[in-house]
Amino acid sequence: MxxxxxxxxxxxxxxxxxxxxxxxxxxxxxxxxxxxxxxxxxxxxxxxxxxxxPFTTVGASAQKTYPVPCLPAVEGQPDGALPVAYTQVDVRLLNASAEPGLAGAHETVLAERGFSIMEKGNVPDPLQESEIRFGAKGIVQAYTLAAQFPTMRLVLDDRTGSAIDLLIGEDFDPPLDIEDVDVAADQPLPNAEGCVPVDTIEPEPRIKPASDDADTVRPAK
Missing domain, CATH: 1.20.5 (Single alpha-helices involved in coiled-coils or other helix-helix interfaces)
Structure with missing residues (x-):
């Protein structure tokens, strides 16, 4: 109980x-x-x-936003700068990713279109996005090459010549099909959206290829 x-x-x-x-x-x-x-x-x-x-690739350097120079006035082209003949665009291809073979693959496509491929190599620091680097004398050449791609970052650097560099990043876009490239010899190139006069931009230092000798480009991956 x-x-x-x-x-x-x-x-x-x-x-x-x-x-x-x-x-x-x-x-x-x-x-x-x-x-x-x-x-x-x-x-x-x-x-x-x-x-x-978004997902980012480990080891790829952060890319800042760069001011893009407007196309220059060209004597004899009052309606705007016309594209440069592909054969007169000297391009150095630099692999800025960990994926091998990108410089060679781009060379195949661009050389078939007539671009003059000067060299192939690598850069020491990987990039997330591809970019074209050029000097004040290579603006029209850079715009002409950029038109081959759906999107492309344009970066003015301190080089003195008209040759340009294509740095192929981890998230690269392959060149457009030739029929989709909106370039005609008699049609002025359009300025990049938000472009500014070239003399208002502080050029970036030119990127040197990864090599024991800074003046020598090693074979591309």
Whole structure:
């Protein structure tokens, strides 16, 4: 036969267990409600997801935004600068990624179109996106080459000649099919959106290929 005191202790113990269960379930329900509201807000576009960021390649250097020079005025071309004949565009191909063979693959396509491939090599630091580097005398050449690609970063550097460098990054876009290239010998090239006069830009230092001798380009990957 149980005593009233024992029954009362058991009732109190059950009451505390029920209270703890109510607190636990209440916290879980509140947490799920908050998650549901957050998911609905992300889905509707009211807020951006903290996980919505692009994948990046480990080791690829961060690329800043560079000002792009406008096309120069060319004597005898009052309507705007015409593209340079492909055979007069001297290009150095530099692999700026960890994937081998990119310089050679680009050489095959560009050389078939008539571009003059001077050299192939590598750069010491990988890039995420491809870019064309050129000096003040190679702006029209750079625009002419850039038209071969769906997108291309243009970077003015401190070189003095008209030869240009194509640095092939990790996320490179291959050249457009020849029929999709919007270049005609008698049609002026369009300026890049947001371009600025070349004399307002501080040129970047020219990138040297990865080599024991800074003046020698080693074979491309």
């Amino acid at each position: 149980t005593t009233p005191g024992y029954d009362q202790a058991r009732v109190e113990r059950r009451r505390r267990e029920h209270e703890r269960q109510a607190v636990v379930f209440g916290v879980l329900i509140a947490f799920l409600a908050v998650c549901g509201i957050f998911a609905l807000a992300v889905y509707s576009g009211a807020i951006s997801s903290p996980f919505n960021r």
